[in-house]
Amino acid sequence: MSVDKAQVAKIASLARIAMGDAELERMVPELNNILGWVEQLGEVDVSEVEPMTAVMPMAQRLRDDVIDADPLTGGGVQGKVLANAPAAEHGFFGVPKVIE
């Protein structure tokens, strides 16, 4: 499978990365090279194989249903959460207007 410029533009928009014409043009052969190379995986017979999702066998761990069990990851840290925000207003993350 290979991609053309319109498809790369579509992927870039799905990935939320703005790209100009020149950059899209440049990406087309780069992505096609990589996609052409990974295509060889199609040679492998995987009909009897389950896809691997975890490399070490592990049971899902659940934490106790306790509010603020860990002071680091619990609540009450609004100041820390917002400390690196590019725009924090009134204790929230500020973003451009979404609804007119």
Add this chain to the structure above:
Amino acid sequence: MTDLTELTVAELRDGIRAGDFTAVEAAEAFNANVAAADALNAFIVKTPEIALKAAALVDADRAAGKDLGVMGGVPIGMKDLFATRGVQTTAASHILEGFTPEYESTVSHNLWSAGATMLGKLNLDQFAMGSSNETSYFGNVTSPWRKAGGGNEAMSPGGSSGGSSTAVAARLAPAATGTDTGGSIRQPAAFAGICGIKPTYGRCSRWGVVAFASSLDQAGPMARTVRDCAIMLGAMAGFDPKDSTSLDEPVPDWEAALNADLKGKRVGIAREYRMDGMDAEIEASWEQGKQMLRDAGAEIVDVSLPHTKYALPGYYIIAPAEASSNLARYDGVRYGLRDLPEGAGLQDMYAATRAAGFGDEVKRRVLIGTYVLSAGFYDAYYTQAQKVRALVARDFERAWEHCDLILAPTTPSASFPLGSKDDDPIGMYLNDVFAVPASLAGLPAMSVPVDVNADGLPLGLQIIGKPLDEQAVLDAGLALEQRAGFTARAEKWW
């Protein structure tokens, strides 16, 4: 007085414990080397005052008769992929420039608890994506090594942990943290003539480590000796309830159990690792390694890992897929860069921020990842790669029926000049051809320097072990180290 920057982690720790010198003296010596090495560009942020302050606390603890910890007073470099409270953490990206975490990664926290102190944050490939350290927003790291008689060509320190490999090889730090997703500890260790071990997936917590590909990322130590790696890995590893993939297993005392006698051990040589057109010097070092392990008492056996050829292309589907998902968090809303063009809406802000904040290689991988996860291509690429990954892991499981360890080259070549592979992403990816299979299978694997090539550049050998058997990997590493007697070092030019 001895030059403290020539000492190993073990020697520094023991010397400070015995009162031969103080932790502050050690920190001052390394701070001075760091300050004088800007030409290498190994550090993004230097923290000499933090090193000194922490060292003074270690010295005070010693005066008070307290236990100093397994790395008491040893200054280290911290790869800038680990969140460090109050110190800028960027993953070598523009999008995180100026980000100062309000929390500490578990691995760095563990190291400080064990008495280590921090010299600064080390440069790396942007978001750990790269094998040459040429994708950092903060500029390339230059290896301290140069070709013998080959002029002043700047060489690659390897990637992504190239700041770490350079700092250790150039005596800017006795040890440094690295992270390995598809070879990012082992390949730079091999290029720089030092040791590095990636433990079993889940040994070291990923909490507070900037995520690249979560099912593969694993932290590990890089240092000049196998013993130092054993010490530091012991300090880094351990169960962490904050990481859902953290292994709830006891951490053995790897240093105490180190033993280079390999009697009774079978070491496998995978026939599929012998590739067409293989570098003759790499092949020769591999032969030497076999002989060294035989000499240490091991039996060498042939094994087969039939899906080796598919590991690398499989990796370059799985890793970008996970990266595209992980890097979705960089959107200009909660932290890091925000690019808000005049009159832009929310979607435009995301797209502009990510366009300005990510480098070319990161964009390339995010796009590949987005593509292989998109409707219509998911099964053909992503599910197929996950199935191939299962086959790669099964190859190793079958090999363990015949051997306890596998010996392989770490890299297909020695270091190369910076800029020489710029226009060839796949050629760059091939650097990790020997490293990636163990990553896909989550196995512990280590690189140990064994020789130099005709250009005087280091060559490393890789030991791959069974899950959770870091001890056997370290023991075989020690056997190689003792027999190789690798003493070559980069001549100081910086």
